[in-house]
Amino acid sequence: MNAVLDFVAAIGRGVLDLVRMAGTLALFAVDGLSHLFRPPFYGRVFLASLLEIGFFSLPVVALTAIFSGGVIALQSYTGFAQYHVQSAIAGIVVLSVTRELGPVLAGLMVAGRVGAAMAAQIGTMRVTDQIDALTTLSTNPMKYLVTPRLLAGIVALPFLVVVADILGVLGGFTVSVVKLGFSPEAYVTATLAAVKPIDVTVGLVKAAMFGFLIALLGCYHGYRSKGGAEGVGAATTSAVVAASILLLAFDYLLTDLFFAQ
Template identity: 85%
Template sequence: MNAVLDPIAALGRAFLGLVKEAGALALFALEALSHLVRPPFYWRVFLSSLVEIGFFSLPVVALTALFAGGVIALQSYVGFGQYHVQSAIAGIVVLSVTRELGPVLAGLMVAGRVGAAMSAQIGTMRVTDQIDALTTLSTNPMKYLVTPRLLAGALALPFLVLVADILGVFGGFTVSVAKLGFSPSGYINATLSSLKTIDVTVGLVKAAVFGFLIALLGCYHGYNSRGGAEGVGAATTAAVVAASILLLTFDYLLTDLFFSQ
């Protein structure tokens, strides 16, 4: 009998643990967001986070988007060549980059770089009692450490995605013209005719949500880390994994919301 009940009990415990973690994360996010409308707001922390997330993530996001656009062009050429519709490559590149690859690739790169850094920084402050020291100095740790980073993440990632969109399309253009023999003017005209405002807008909305989630998971796991250096390492890993999973989950949900019709 135990052989049957034990797996069910383990599954139930895992489900209840997941629900508890989701509830704790939601309460953490609500508390942080509530400080947006309650002064003071720490502009210096916000601006430094904005630079850290946006400016210093530009190289990795730019290179990823550039080569992703080139790969899409190459793969589309091979696939569409079987049906003699190579002229659709420009439209496929701009559609793929603006709707999906720009937001998702930029989000995953930022999650690996910034989410881990946030979790490690705040986690180190937690295990060295610096967060408790903030409370002693009458400074709300959530208001000082978390709220500015959430806002910075939600504002910085759309900027990165806009850059990724431009460079992704440029990567497809470069490969198509230099390697596949397309006419530059014809490729540009096909790109412009395929480009739609709704695609870019949805990509930027996704980016804002992804940026918020990355900052939220990084701050949450760092803020709740325990157990010294080992705990900080575990929190950093958990932040990156959880942010990546939630990012892909919300990518599907937002795509279904905007394009299911």
């Protein structure tokens, strides 16, 4: 009987810890976003974060999108050839990339690269008392460190996803024309006929949400890190893992929301 009670108690503690963390994260997000509407705004920090998230993430996002588009074309051909509907490949590629793979893969790549960097940078400032120094200099750490990064994540991810969409479709086009023998004109016509504005819009809405989540979790875990270099390392790992899991969870929720569109 004691073993059963201990097991139930352990589950209860886990649920309470999860709820407590969710509440703390929500309050952190509200605090960070609220400073968007109160001066001053640190434009240089925002631009530096925008450059870090957007421009420097372009190579990894571009390569991921190109090869993913090519893989979708090959795998679709393998399945569709059995039913002689190869003409549907162009539509499958463009819809898969714009609605799903573009934002998800770009988000995961940025989470691994930028989320970790944010957590490490802010975590290092925390354990070396630089954040406390900002407070003594009458600078709000949330306004200076968190708010510009949240805004940069929201702005940068949609631009990255636009690039990922274009290159993903280009990857599928290249494989279909060069390897599978499709007519370039027919493939482009089928692509334009399949894609709709709502498909691109869904992907961009997901991208903005993913950018916010990545920046939020990177800042949150870095801001709350403790314990020296070991604590910074743990915060970095937690930021990447949490961002990846929440990204996939919100991807499902947004997909379900736009399912009928």
